[in-house]
Amino acid sequence: MPNPNEDTPSALSQAQQRAVTELLRVAPVADDLARRFQEAGFSLALVGGSVRDALLGRLGNDLDFTTDARPEDVLKIVRPWADAVWEVGIAFGTVGANKGARVGDTDMNFQIEITTYRSEAYDRTSRKPEVSYGDSIEEDLVRRDFTVNAMAVALPEKEFIDPYGGLEDLAARVLRTPGTPGTPEESFSDDPLRMMRAARFAAQLDFEVAPEVVAAMTDMAERIEIVSAERVRDELNKLILSDHPRKGLTLLVGTGLADHVLPELPALRLESDEHHRHKDVYEHTLIVLEQAIALEENGPDLSLRLAALLHDIGKPRTRRFEKDGRVSFHHHEVVGAKMTKKRMTALKYSNELVKDVSRLVELHLRFHGYGTGEWTDSAVRRYVRDAGPLLERLHKLTRSDCTTRNKRKAATLSRAYDGLEDRIAQLQEQEELDSIRPDLDGNQIMEILGVSPGPVIGKAYKFLLELRLENGPMEHDAAVAALKEWWAGQE
Known part of the structure; x- marks a missing residue:
């Protein structure tokens, strides 16, 4: 791959050497595919990300x-070669394929997308971009979002194509839009989602965003509303699941984009004065997110990260200035859970994820009633029952929610939660807390009471569940006696 600039700093040369190594690794697939395109009279280049x-x-x-x-034509070339082909994006010029290949001593599975040279733009009202095909790779590259994504390698020759200085920007770790000066506005007008992508790439790559790009994002923030909720959500997810989500979130808030896609986040920047001091809720939220990430054990956890990000969004609506000068946020977790459900539903998240994150937000304060261990076993059982399969995430969220700089207070809270987890572990060993259920099932209830299926079975089941939570496991005869006593009181 030839050096595009003899005076290029050594960092750029090293980057190219890394690229050559990586390209040689995928050459068995990439070169084979490129030769097929050549034989059919077409060009092929590795591109973008x-x-x-x-x-x-x-x-x-x-x-x-x-x-x-x-x-x-792409379909005709790819179908005989690939293991599988899909046409989901064909309206936008993209054909997808799956190809297994032997690379060295390893069997690998490649996910491939092949897109025809194109340009695309939104009109002022449509949520779907209009696509037109181009005839040159330079045309294709200039319509891409950032210079670091506007580079290509022509195959099989391995010719490096970088008309917009992407390699230098990559070495400088900066995000700029390709083309002539003034292009951020043109680029974001063509596809407003690119503003979200700037924040996402800043978070994923730990890059800085060029000042003119930040200015365009700020001036055009409301333009993001033309983009579908699903596309916004997908970019937000990638940002939140990145290694540096604070960087991307701070950019969204600073440019005003968050006001349109996640307004609950900038709303946490509550004003304060010398008479009503309280924790900076916005900064606290970002710290909680970072602390939750540090507790992850099996890779990025979207449910946990969203819960950390949204756990205090009920505070602005519940803030009260008390007579003694304190600030209170009574029931902000309940209000926050409802707000979480509403926002996530608007962003088209799955019902299951909405339910899980809302539940975590609702439960995140429950531990603070534990004190130094005053909860009864019954209260511990209810904590586990209410958390259900979210218990481990709730542990992490609750621990992350401690951002006090008072080391003694932080240590006390940590010890208290250690104690709660120990008690949960002991009760789980004794009682199988993960599957708390009444000591009698529905069929047994009907048989003992001599009744048919109906609402009364649900009431009896709920009574026995409460008894189980309060007293722990009961012997069968004791549970039967308690059920009969309850039934007698219903008549």
């Missing part, structure tokens, strides 16, 4: 290509 990641030494199994072949 794949080239960027190759230069960073982190190219994975997802490969993006661009070509002058139209989608119908």
